[in-house]
Amino acid sequence: MRRILSVLMVLAPVLVAPTPAFADEGDVTWTVRTASNSYGADRSSYSYSVNPSGTAKDAMIVANRGKDPLTLAVYAADGLTAETGQLDLHARNDKPTGIGAWLTTGGGTIAVQPGRTVTVPFTVSVPANATPGDYVGGIVTSLTQPDQAQGINVERRLGIRIKLRVGGALTPNVAIENLHVDYHGTWNPFSKGDATVSYTIHNTGNTAQSAQQAVAVAGPFGWFRTSSAQPAASPELLPGESWRMTVPVEGVTPALWAGATTTLTPLLTDASGSISPLPAVVATAHGPAVPWTLVVVLVVLVALVIASRFLRVRRKAREDARVQQAVEQALAQV
Incomplete structure (x- = not known):
């Protein structure tokens, strides 16, 4: 049995709208884009707000830019935040629990002639018992070809992101977990050292969120407070996801005992795309800072x-x- 290697995954939001997502390898080339309809024209991705038991109907346009006919698989998959901080999609054989399970198309494959386009209608049907909050996934076109030299099947995927907000009570929340501070001294007995503050950002709410971050280290009673350089905002985390952070803090006074304070300001994106800061979350941990x-x-x-x-x-x-x-x-x- 051949192993399947997925070598290409493109999500339309990474491109500047209205440029379509595009796959090209040799003579095999195709593009995908959103259809123009009541949801809008020249969209870079799909975004819906649907109540439980509700549906959203839309379509994707697939164009064959190559010289040969194409037969592509079409399916949906749930999203996840990759180690790079970018949105990725689960593999086709991973069991979906959200958009990947709720999106249906007219069929599992499409045939696209050279120079022609095919419209792929799809429906997102939200179950009656769906938990309110944010879901992210994608609709994917896939071409699997054998690589005789490697003895594997190579899957090339091209898709468009789908963000779905299920109606109901929204409970945005993030937590700071596993907070630690480690002091690193120098050979100079009278100089300051550095500290490393590590922690996990855990999205414990039901909305997709990123967070602005601030980290500081101080001695007893808040003396000799030193702030780190401004860390970049975390990637947007889906409900239940975590992101590990390690932040260096330079110029820390070794006052025998150090307290690290991490402050997160969650950022919530509403249905219109506006970003709003939420009340800050603060956590503190202590550790030795011995010269x-x-x-x-x-x-x-x-x-x-x-x-x-x-x-x-x-x-x-x-x-x-x-x-x-x-x-x-x-x-x-x-």
């Missing part, structure tokens, strides 16, 4: 002082003993 080089220097100095005092006492004891012996000898001769 170990200075501690070693102090330990050595203390050891030298103790050793010097011990040697003085020992010399005095020897001198006293010598004097006492001389006195005793003198008295014995009288």
